[in-house]
Amino acid sequence: MKRIKLFSALFNALAVMLVSAGVYAGARSSVEVTVALDGDGVAISAQGNEADAYNSLDANQYIGCGGTAVFGWCQAHDATADADGLVNAAFCSTDKPELIAHIRSVAADSFVRFTIDALTGECVTISVSHNSFYRPKAP
Amino acid sequence: MRTVLLCVALVGLAGAGGYLLASGRARPDAAAPAAAAAPATGGAARGVSEAELRRVVRDELAAGRSGPASAGGAREPAAAAPPPGNAAAFDDGMRRVSRAIAQRTWTRDDAAALGRTIETMSPDQRAAILHSLIPALNRGEIKLAYRGELF
Numbered sequence A: 001m002k003r004i005k006l007f008s009a010l011f012n013a014l015a016v017m018l019v020s021a022g023v024y025a026g027a028r029s030s031v032e033v034t035v036a037l038d039g040d041g042v043a044i045s046a047q048g049n050e051a052d053a054y055n056s057l058d059a060n061q062y063i064g065c066g067g068t069a070v071f072g073w074c075q076a077h078d079a080t081a082d083a084d085g086l087v088n089a090a091f092c093s094t095d096k097p098e099l100i101a102h103i104r105s106v107a108a109d110s111f112v113r114f115t116i117d118a119l120t121g122e123c124v125t126i127s128v129s130h131n132s133f134y135r136p137k138a139p
Numbered sequence B: 001m002r003t004v005l006l007c008v009a010l011v012g013l014a015g016a017g018g019y020l021l022a023s024g025r026a027r028p029d030a031a032a033p034a035a036a037a038a039p040a041t042g043g044a045a046r047g048v049s050e051a052e053l054r055r056v057v058r059d060e061l062a063a064g065r066s067g068p069a070s071a072g073g074a075r076e077p078a079a080a081a082p083p084p085g086n087a088a089a090f091d092d093g094m095r096r097v098s099r100a101i102a103q104r105t106w107t108r109d110d111a112a113a114l115g116r117t118i119e120t121m122s123p124d125q126r127a128a129i130l131h132s133l134i135p136a137l138n139r140g141e142i143k144l145a146y147r148g149e150l151f
Helices: A002-025 A050-055 A097-104 B002-030 B032-046 B050-065 B087-103 B108-120 B123-138
Strands: A034-037 A043-049 A062-067 A072-077 A089-094 A111-116 A123-129
Touching: A034 A089, A043 A050, A043 A062, A043 A072, A043 A089, A043 B123, A050 A062, A062 A097, A062 A111, A072 A097, A072 A111, A072 A123, A089 A097, A089 A111, A089 A123, A089 B123, A097 A123, B087 B108, B087 B123, B108 B123
Parallel strands: none
Antiparallel strands: A034 A043, A043 A111, A062 A072, A072 A089, A111 A123
16 A cells, blocks of 8 residues: 555656646747759758757758858758759858848857749848747757 | 100110029029030040040949939049959859869869958959859759858
């Protein structure tokens, strides 16, 4: 009888811990890098979360943007390994101040999405999001 | 009667004088196109060649493109002109892009070299290089030989 009470107490304690963990976990989302192609097989957009790309199990993914005071660029690569004829990366550049401002706001765990003019390689749009449900980079 | 006629004559004289004064003030505006055209005819009369005239027009157009005129009509100082660019960096960049397209690979060395100089190029030079390199990357015709910054 004593043993049953002990198990019961332990079970209750464990349940409380699990419920607490569930309550305080918060929403979590993972967005690994994807590259979209047009009908001709040319990369026209890419999106993903920087931290999820970094934390992914493959050694191929990356996404991010960089630049200077007068121009900027974004680049992304999905999870697949490079191969001849495979379009698994996307790039764009811009000299538009409003897009350069978006690039400046990109952080280490940002979600980034960019769309591309297939003819020129210019960035058409750049979206950046920082949300609590994105996990940070793991060490 | 004589006095009346004298008064009428004086009033008429004053009116004519006023009209002449008013038309004299208005003349500069009304005559502006003629004044603007004057240097060309005057220049031709002074023996300015057509080539010289073309050069002047080109210079003026270029100066007009270099920056907006201020409210008073005076041009911005020369500092507002676009940077002249970097011909050597542009040539090297285009050479690297051509080689990358031929060899289907963009190396870390290419990235570092372009990264060092791309900001010294004029916007047109930079656009010419990027509009060649990036579409080729997006078509999969060039692959990055490394994982890192494009330049």
